[in-house]
Amino acid sequence: MAAVPAPERGLTMPGDTSWFMRDRFGMFIHWGLYALPARGEWVRTTEGLSDVDYQRYFDRFDPDLYDPAQWAANARAAGVRYVVITAKHHDGFCLWDSAQTDFKSTNTPCREDLLRSFVDAFRAEGLRVGFYYSLLDWHHPDFPVDAYHPLGGGVAKRMIEGMGEEFSFETLAALPEDIRKRNEDRDIRVYAAYVRAQVRELLTGYGRIDVMWFDFSYPGAGGLPGKGKDDWESARLLELTRELAPHVIVNDRLDLPADHADVHTPEQVVPKEWVRVDGTPVVWEACHTFSGSWGYHRDEASWKSPQQLVRLLVETVACGGNLLMNVGPTGRGTFDRRALDALACYGDWLRLHGRAIYDCTASELTPPADCRYTQRGDRLYLHVFAWPCGELSLGEAAGRVAYAQLLDDASEVPLVDSGRALKLPVRRPDVLVPVVELFLRTDAP
Structure with a gap:
């Protein structure tokens, strides 16, 4: 990863x-x-x-x-x-x-x-x-x-x-x-x-x-x-x-x-x-x-x-x-x-x-639709261009995330469906592009 x-x-x-x-x-x-x-x-x-x-x-x-x-x-x-x-x-x-x-x-x-x-x-x-x-x-x-x-x-x-x-x-x-x-x-x-x-x-x-x-x-x-x-x-x-x-x-x-x-x-x-x-x-x-x-x-x-x-x-x-x-x-x-x-x-x-952004680069993982990934070490950043209503599937990152939070305020974003999705708040964060910070499991394959 x-x-x-x-x-x-x-x-x-x-x-x-x-x-x-x-x-x-x-x-x-x-x-x-x-x-x-x-x-x-x-x-x-x-x-x-x-x-x-x-x-x-x-x-x-x-x-x-x-x-x-x-x-x-x-x-x-x-x-x-x-x-x-x-x-x-x-x-x-x-x-x-x-x-x-x-x-x-x-x-x-x-x-x-x-x-x-x-x-x-x-x-x-x-x-x-x-x-x-x-x-x-x-x-x-x-x-x-x-x-x-x-x-x-x-x-x-x-x-x-x-x-x-x-x-x-x-x-x-x-x-x-x-x-x-x-x-x-x-x-x-x-x-x-x-x-x-x-x-x-x-x-x-x-x-x-x-x-x-x-x-x-x-x-x-x-x-x-x-x-x-x-x-x-x-x-x-x-x-x-x-x-x-x-x-x-x-x-x-x-x-x-x-x-x-x-x-x-x-x-x-x-x-x-x-x-x-x-x-x-x-x-x-x-x-x-x-x-x-x-x-x-x-x-x-x-x-x-x-x-x-x-x-x-x-x-x-x-x-x-x-x-x-x-x-x-x-x-x-x-x-x-x-x-x-x-x-x-x-x-x-x-x-x-x-x-x-700083010290980040491309990720080997494919992001969900209408999203982009940047990555620095074991931190994966999910930039959400189109805010969904409810859950957001993690796709290739499913099961590989230990913890998730909104980057603008460090508020937790719960992992659901056995770690295969994020439960996003209904209301979109009041920023130009919301970002979810994903802490990757260091023991993941």
């Missing part, structure tokens, strides 16, 4: 995922110039904005209410154990004082290395810190125009909006003549060296960094030429990362073989079982948004309900994974009310049910 064991990893120099698989719940933060248009982090591409168009946000980026200590307190109150922030997103804007570029926060009206105060504040709250680093850079002069680039003739906009058009190499060849000529003077090798220089800054200038979250590779994009391991010189980039920080966790988006990644990162999906690569279970982390966008989007209305948010965490851990839940701060440097309310849902629930 053991929990499913952690998967074996085949890396020569694997990152330290021991803490990662205990902590289970992280916060993603997407923040940058795109908070000002407030239409999502891909606004440069979706609206085809040139460098000149985008400059107006750089000239006015002044998050005067930015308080990283408050962000860290919000994260801690929500039950978050680690955080990953966008040091640089696809637009190329850097939140730190990089020596490699002028396109950085210290040159905006805010005049601040935003990563410095961020790292200090989150570490002070006892949270682990990771950096997201975009492999794309729509601002860099040596980054070639491609299907996702804002200067790509609207190709990416049509792809993102899902218009269902057929794309081909001829589509790319039809880009305006001045753009194709501009690519002739762009050298991806120069850009790859720039990436390594910035990663060196991030891994040597801010103390111990626990996660490097690279994003993303696209060797082919809708049938169009893209960029992958050869463009990023991924092998050299990973070698540098391992050299500077052997402990750091590296994700799977460098377009390298699967066994080069410490963690695999399905996005905006809810796996139904432990994630596998070539049939082998791997360490994994699902990243999700509260609504549809990663960056702040003022007018977005598709926010998940409190029940959906908690169920997402439960379903992820029940399949042996971590959840990285995203917040997109505003242009003034605050978490807006919708984000704070969503975080409070997690905090309130985890305060009572945290031991059914």
Whole structure:
């Protein structure tokens, strides 16, 4: 009746995922110039904005209410154990004082290395810190125009909006003549060296960094030429990362073989079982948004309900994974009310049910219908999505439970039918997802 064991990893120099698989719940933060248009982090591409168009946000980026200590307190109150922030997103804007570029926060009206105060504040709250680093850079002069680039003739906009058009190499060849000529003077090798220089800054200038979250590779994009391991010189980039920080966790988006990644990162999906690569279970982390966008989007209305948010965490851990839940701060440097309310849902629930999540994993036992199991040693946690009236059959756990209680108040749940079922109270506990803590018999087969 053991929990499913952690998967074996085949890396020569694997990152330290021991803490990662205990902590289970992280916060993603997407923040940058795109908070000002407030239409999502891909606004440069979706609206085809040139460098000149985008400059107006750089000239006015002044998050005067930015308080990283408050962000860290919000994260801690929500039950978050680690955080990953966008040091640089696809637009190329850097939140730190990089020596490699002028396109950085210290040159905006805010005049601040935003990563410095961020790292200090989150570490002070006892949270682990990771950096997201975009492999794309729509601002860099040596980054070639491609299907996702804002200067790509609207190709990416049509792809993102899902218009269902057929794309081909001829589509790319039809880009305006001045753009194709501009690519002739762009050298991806120069850009790859720039990436390594910035990663060196991030891994040597801010103390111990626990996660490097690279994003993303696209060797082919809708049938169009893209960029992958050869463009990023991924092998050299990973070698540098391992050299500077052997402990750091590296994700799977460098377009390298699967066994080069410490963690695999399905996005905006809810796996139904432990994630596998070539049939082998791997360490994994699902990243999700509260609504549809990663960056702040003022007018977005598709926010998940409190029940959906908690169920997402439960379903992820029940399949042996971590959840990285995203917040997109505003242009003034605050978490807006919708984000704070969503975080409070997690905090309130985890305060009572945290031991059914932290240091837990998938169980070998199949749960009853409309339920999920998480497990830690001889504690089996039954997350009840649909509250039944009366008894709940334990299925595969029948006869294996020595004692049962509701986790929110430690009130006993009687075992009935010779230990094959639970006698639940008629009234559902007033929590987003009720959990029954099952103490397994240590003498069970």
